[in-house]
Amino acid sequence: MGAVKGVKAKRMPRAVREQQMMDAAVHIFGRRGYRAASMDEIAELAGVSKPLVYLYLNSKEELxxxxxxxxxxxxxxxxxxxxxxxxxxxxxxxxxxxxxxxxxxxxxxxxxxxxxxxxxxxxxxxxxxxxxxxxxxxxxxxxxxxxxxxxxxxxxxxxxxxxxxxxxxxxxxxxxxxxxxxxxxxxxxxxxxxxxxxxxxxxxxxxxxxxxxxxxxxxxxxxxx
Amino acid sequence: MGAVKGVKAKRMPRAVREQQMMDAAVHIFGRRGYRAASMDEIAELAGVSKPLVYLYLNSKEELxxxxxxxxxxxxxxxxxxxxxxxxxxxxxxxxxxxxxxxxxxxxxxxxxxxxxxxxxxxxxxxxxxxxxxxxxxxxxxxxxxxxxxxxxxxxxxxxxxxxxxxxxxxxxxxxxxxxxxxxxxxxxxxxxxxxxxxxxxxxxxxxxxxxxxxxxxxxxxxxxx
Amino acid sequence: MGAVKGVKAKRMPRAVREQQMMDAAVHIFGRRGYRAASMDEIAELAGVSKPLVYLYLNSKEELxxxxxxxxxxxxxxxxxxxxxxxxxxxxxxxxxxxxxxxxxxxxxxxxxxxxxxxxxxxxxxxxxxxxxxxxxxxxxxxxxxxxxxxxxxxxxxxxxxxxxxxxxxxxxxxxxxxxxxxxxxxxxxxxxxxxxxxxxxxxxxxxxxxxxxxxxxxxxxxxxx
Amino acid sequence: MGAVKGVKAKRMPRAVREQQMMDAAVHIFGRRGYRAASMDEIAELAGVSKPLVYLYLNSKEELxxxxxxxxxxxxxxxxxxxxxxxxxxxxxxxxxxxxxxxxxxxxxxxxxxxxxxxxxxxxxxxxxxxxxxxxxxxxxxxxxxxxxxxxxxxxxxxxxxxxxxxxxxxxxxxxxxxxxxxxxxxxxxxxxxxxxxxxxxxxxxxxxxxxxxxxxxxxxxxxxx
DNA sequence: AATGAATGAGATTTCATTCAT
DNA sequence: AATGAATGAAATCTCATTCAT
CATH class of the missing domain: 1.10.357.10 (Tetracycline Repressor, domain 2)
Structure with a gap:
């Protein structure tokens, strides 16, 4: 899980991507805590770029x-x-x-x-x-x-x-x-x-x-x- | 607690100062969490300058x-x-x-x-x-x-x-x-x-x-x- | 003006669409300034998707x-x-x-x-x-x-x-x-x-x-x- | 004016540094505009690091x-x-x-x-x-x-x-x-x-x-x- | 004719930490 | 014993722009 950096993510419908992002986020938030978790790490684990996370989930808080x-x-x-x-x-x-x-x-x-x-x-x-x-x-x-x-x-x-x-x-x-x-x-x-x-x-x-x-x-x- | 900024703190024995710092730190850490707590805030609440905190307690982690x-x-x-x-x-x-x-x-x-x-x-x-x-x-x-x-x-x-x-x-x-x-x-x-x-x-x-x-x-x- | 998001824009001849885009752009540029204006906002106000703006007007500068x-x-x-x-x-x-x-x-x-x-x-x-x-x-x-x-x-x-x-x-x-x-x-x-x-x-x-x-x-x- | 990057700025009293920063800021703001001006550029022209600008002037807006x-x-x-x-x-x-x-x-x-x-x-x-x-x-x-x-x-x-x-x-x-x-x-x-x-x-x-x-x-x- | 999906680059801002006195 | 001055590194977030359909 968590695509290699720099490789473009395959296109997926938004609903699916959102779930992937939240999966990654739960994983990172759960282990690091809210503050220590970084959006970079979450995006990378989700296999997408950071802006996409923001596009779909707006902010760290909302995520x-x-x-x-x-x-x-x-x-x-x-x-x-x-x-x-x-x-x-x-x-x-x-x-x-x-x-x-x-x-x-x-x-x-x-x-x-x-x-x-x-x-x-x-x-x-x-x-x-x-x-x-x-x-x-x-x-x-x-x-x-x-x-x-x-x-x-x-x-x-x-x-x-x-x-x-x-x-x-x-x-x-x-x-x-x-x-x-x-x-x-x-x-x-x-x-x-x-x-x-x-x-x-x-x-x-x-x-x-x-x-x-x-x-x-x-x-x-x-x-x- | 928490001396006014800009006023030089009265000289105190190290042991006392350390306790004051830890009082402040416990207060801040307890409310904000480890990551969200800032050394600035702790130092200010303790009524001393930041370098003094580092002099006595070395790092955030040690504190x-x-x-x-x-x-x-x-x-x-x-x-x-x-x-x-x-x-x-x-x-x-x-x-x-x-x-x-x-x-x-x-x-x-x-x-x-x-x-x-x-x-x-x-x-x-x-x-x-x-x-x-x-x-x-x-x-x-x-x-x-x-x-x-x-x-x-x-x-x-x-x-x-x-x-x-x-x-x-x-x-x-x-x-x-x-x-x-x-x-x-x-x-x-x-x-x-x-x-x-x-x-x-x-x-x-x-x-x-x-x-x-x-x-x-x-x-x-x-x-x- | 400014179509509802997610609704596909009705097909229109290029010339008309360009005018709509420029109307929106003038509005946004005039109020926000060149730098603060965002292509997102302009596209939304024009009621079209961003790629269409780029297709017709190439870049923010040209627009x-x-x-x-x-x-x-x-x-x-x-x-x-x-x-x-x-x-x-x-x-x-x-x-x-x-x-x-x-x-x-x-x-x-x-x-x-x-x-x-x-x-x-x-x-x-x-x-x-x-x-x-x-x-x-x-x-x-x-x-x-x-x-x-x-x-x-x-x-x-x-x-x-x-x-x-x-x-x-x-x-x-x-x-x-x-x-x-x-x-x-x-x-x-x-x-x-x-x-x-x-x-x-x-x-x-x-x-x-x-x-x-x-x-x-x-x-x-x-x-x- | 505007010290070389990476060289540590000489120590100066706060009041002086603030004026230098504002000099640099007026220069950059005046030429680029508020949005296009970058805090990086202002700090560099002032010959200090970015955090110092924030320490003294709090935010781009306040600056x-x-x-x-x-x-x-x-x-x-x-x-x-x-x-x-x-x-x-x-x-x-x-x-x-x-x-x-x-x-x-x-x-x-x-x-x-x-x-x-x-x-x-x-x-x-x-x-x-x-x-x-x-x-x-x-x-x-x-x-x-x-x-x-x-x-x-x-x-x-x-x-x-x-x-x-x-x-x-x-x-x-x-x-x-x-x-x-x-x-x-x-x-x-x-x-x-x-x-x-x-x-x-x-x-x-x-x-x-x-x-x-x-x-x-x-x-x-x-x-x- | 038109768009949903996606990103590289760069913006502001914060923070732990050190230096010189 | 104590502090004012200063910074490297990293965080969150935004934006112009492209690709595939």
Whole structure:
């Protein structure tokens, strides 16, 4: 990939070239960071001249934004596609988590762009990621709520299955926030030099979350003193 | 801070000046990122001329490294200082977590440097953070191990108390990652329009973590099908 | 004017298309200046693609030259057309001036190209304007000469009517320059917050010019001491 | 002037260097125009590196503005310095005109910047020149008014000296506008290849203006038909 | 007759870094 | 201990111009 410098690029329809450019851009942005990435390098990797990148994507800022948007859409799509509506809430959550970790593991540069680079730099970019995060969080909130209503979380032989009343809506939303954050953080860590396969990451988090959730719903609480 | 331009800085011992420079640098690096931060801005905020920064800290790279090292040391110090040796493992863990979250909340720029900026850029820097992470992880591993031996985690009467062997070091490190991510996410969410007091967020997280951890250590597992 | 982008332009005979392009070019050159004008903008305003502009007009330089030539021709044409040969010299002169000012006022972009932009840039262009200027100057010289011979200028009963020899060609050209400058300045001033109707401005200038000219031709001179 | 490339410039105090830079900038801007002038060329002519120009003058735009301001101030200063308050209005006007033409002839690049380049490009710049022009115009307005009151303009043997009542304030201001415009235009023309010495230009204009003014004040009017 | 795709060359601007005092 | 003066190198972005259809 990335044609030799000085060789004229073969003619291609604009839509295709734009995707190639964004592929290259995601790769470079993901590894170098927004500032350290150079348009020269991106153009070269895309196999075209710099002016063409500007002609199609206008500026470094817009290019970065376009990358964020595309990768955010791809990620949420991957998660949504993995879920089969009929299943129980825990199975849906598991499927979603697994898809999330698989997708981020398979597209580490894209994930770096979304999770690290976009957040590191100011306001045009952070908002894009916030939108994606909100979509995911809303989804998880829904699932946790459903799980609570179904009484699914493991009540190992013990009493009050389904005492979901103790989990207020605010708590549920908070848990969803925490879960999404945990997943994001784990994904980044897992990608660093293959410390954890996607499935293992999903399992660890699911175990952690599900047993924890179960405990909470049974009324278990930890407090200092 | 940040002396008026053109006014000659008062003579100060080198050690003090270096700290001022690093204060400024952490502030700027934390907000702008490594690449976007400019030595000009740092020098101005420190209230000295640029050549003095170079005289004392040699280069941007070394300055950044020095910042990372100092802030990593401060963070681990804060965590260690919070722990009273005599206490039960769960209390120690709680105290450590609280100190960690307090310190990072009170020093957001430092935390940004450690957590975001240092990882975003290549190899001279990442290693510094890895060192800190290893120190903290070892500490947590020790505490969890101790807790497991003590049988502290909740619902102790139940099943296999003390089957701590099932939590490999790798899992512990992963959980730490997840916790940090969850905490950050919660913090961001809580700050946004006062949805949750910071204290409540910490409590929710600890409950979540502790019951989850307890469940895991009792051998509870979630698995598909 | 300026077709919507992406819509294929209707086929038109070359001559028409060239005029459209030059219309657009004069507009853009007149407002932006030669260097700041971009071929992109010109092509878009003309409603055609850039390669077509190059096909017909070869280069930016040639396009600019073509604009200068066309507008110079239009201006001299307008002046000549206004004059009815039978009239007295002063009436002819008045008619010419009026036509000149009317045309330039009605075609400000064209006038900007001729008066400002063409002179600002090097040698291919200045020569074009010089040619026009010489044509106009020759014309005015002739009329003033005629007026002098006719003894038209005011207060004819007085002193040395017809001492036109004292006005060298160089003086006439200088006066033309001064008149143009005065007219432009007056025009700008009159337009600004309606301080003076355009007509009044022209009358004031003509009075000023004509009486001054008359005085000069009668041999009146102002000199220090 | 304009040190050889690659040779390090000798150290100089900032104020001096700034003037050298502006000298070079006026030269280049005046000949090439704002857009065609390159910061590279300006820096080289000034004998310094480009970054130093930016360090001191911030941007091309600010550099251009600084040039305009400096040259406008110099020109108005030159005109004002030439006038001796005690003299009659016509002598003052003459002295001012002569100084104006001399200064513009001696500083053709500066005059090009003020008269041609600054007006050719948009709004940050035009305003600067407008201020200068207004100062000069106000001055001339005052002198013409004074002349009218003194009844100075040549009343060659004829009747109504001092019929200044016929020149309303608005007319006087209009004449001043025209005079300043004429002078500006003449100055540009005279500079082009030495067609007219400064003194001759002043004389021509003074004759033109003074006799014309006299005629107007005697009630002479030209009107079509 | 007309255009979508593509680029070489050069513009302004920024930044880490050094020198001389 | 401290700084004003200065720069090499590289970044983003623009533009006139051509090629293939």
């Amino acid at each position: 970065f934004t376009a990358c964020i948007r595309r990768e955010a859409a791809r990620l949420t799509e991957a998660v949504k596609a993995a879920i089969e509506p009929g299943l129980a809430a825990d199975r849906q959550l598991w499927a979603g988590l697994e898809a999330f970790f698989r997708h981020t593991a398979e597209n580490p540069d894209a994930w770096s762009v979304l999770h690290r680079q976009a957040r590191t730099h100011g306001e045009p970019f952070a908002a894009e990621v916030t939108a994606m995060r909100e979509e995911l969080t809303a989804f998880v909130t829904f699932l946790i709520g459903a799980a609570a209503r179904e009484g699914t979380p493991p009540a190992p032989g013990t009493a009050g299955a389904g005492r979901s009343g103790e989990l207020a809506d605010r708590d549920i939303e908070g848990l969803a926030q925490a879960l999404v954050g945990a997943a994001e953080s784990l994904a980044g860590w897992a990608n660093e030099s293959d410390k954890l396969a996607a499935k293992d990451a999903a399992a660890t988090l699911m175990n952690f979350a599900w047993t924890g959730l179960g405990g909470l719903m049974r009324g278990e609480r930890w407090s200092p003193r | 950044f490294t020095a910042c990372i090292r100092r802030e990593a040391a401060r963070l681990t110090e804060a965590v260690k200082a919070a722990i009273e040796p005599g206490l039960a493992a769960d209390r120690q863990l709680w105290a450590g977590l609280e100190a960690f979250f307090r310190h990072t909340a009170e020093n957001p720029d430092a935390w940004s440097v450690l957590h975001r900026q240092a990882r975003t850029h290549g190899e001279p820097f990442a290693a510094e953070v890895t060192a800190m992470r290893e120190e903290l992880t070892a500490f947590v591993t020790f505490l969890i191990g101790a807790a497991a031996r003590e049988g502290t985690p909740p619902a102790p009467g139940t099943a296999g108390a003390g089957r701590s062997g099932e939590l490999a070091d790798r899992d512990i490190e992963g959980l730490a990652q997840a916790l940090v991510g969850a905490a950050e996410s919660l913090a961001g969410w809580a700050n946004e329009s006062d949805k949750l007091a910071a204290k409540d967020a910490a409590a929710t997280l600890m409950n979540f973590a502790w019951t989850g951890l307890g469940g895991l250590m009792r051998g509870e597992r979630w698995s598909p099908r | 600019f030259t073509a604009c200068i030539r066309r507008e110079a021709a239009r201006l001299t044409e307008a002046v000549k057309a206004a004059i009815e040969p039978g009239l007295a010299a002063d009436r002819q002169l008045w008619a010419g001036l009026e036509a000149f000012f009317r045309h330039t006022a009605e075609n400000p972009d064209a006038w900007s190209v001729l008066h400002r932009q063409a002179r600002t840039h090097g040698e291919p262009f200045a020569a074009e304007v010089t040619a026009m200027r010489e044509e106009l100057t020759a014309f005015v010289t002739f009329l003033i000469g005629a007026a002098a011979r006719e003894g038209t200028p005011p207060a004819p009963g007085t002193a040395g009517a017809g001492r036109s020899g004292e006005l060298a060609d160089r003086d006439i050209e200088g006066l033309a320059q001064a008149l143009v400058g005065a007219a432009e300045s007056l025009a700008g001033w009159a337009n600004e917050s309606d301080k003076l109707a355009a007509k009044d401005a022209a009358a004031t200038l003509m009075n000023f010019a004509w009486t001054g000219l008359g005085g000069l031709m009668r041999g009146e001179r102002w000199s220090p001491r | 251009f503005t600084a040039c305009i301001r400096r040259e406008a101030a110099r020109l108005t200063e030159a005109v004002k310095a030439a006038i001796e308050p005690g003299l009659a209005a016509d002598r003052q006007l003459w002295a001012g005109l002569e100084a104006f033409f001399r200064h513009t002839a001696e500083n053709p690049d500066a005059w090009s910047v003020l008269h041609r380049q600054a007006r050719t490009h948009g709004e940050p710049f035009a305003a600067e020149v407008t201020a200068m022009r207004e100062e000069l115009t106000a001055f001339v307005t005052f002198l013409i008014g004074a002349a009218a009151r003194e009844g100075t303009p040549p009343a060659p043997g004829t009747a109504g000296a001092g019929r200044s009542g016929e020149l309303a304030d608005r007319d006087i201001e209009g004449l001043a506008q025209a005079l300043v415009g004429a002078a500006e235009s003449l100055a540009g023309w005279a500079n082009e290849s030495d067609k007219l010495a400064a003194k001759d230009a002043a004389a021509t204009l003074m004759n033109f203006a003074w006799t014309g003014l006299g005629g107007l004040m005697r009630g002479e009017r030209w009107s079509p038909r």
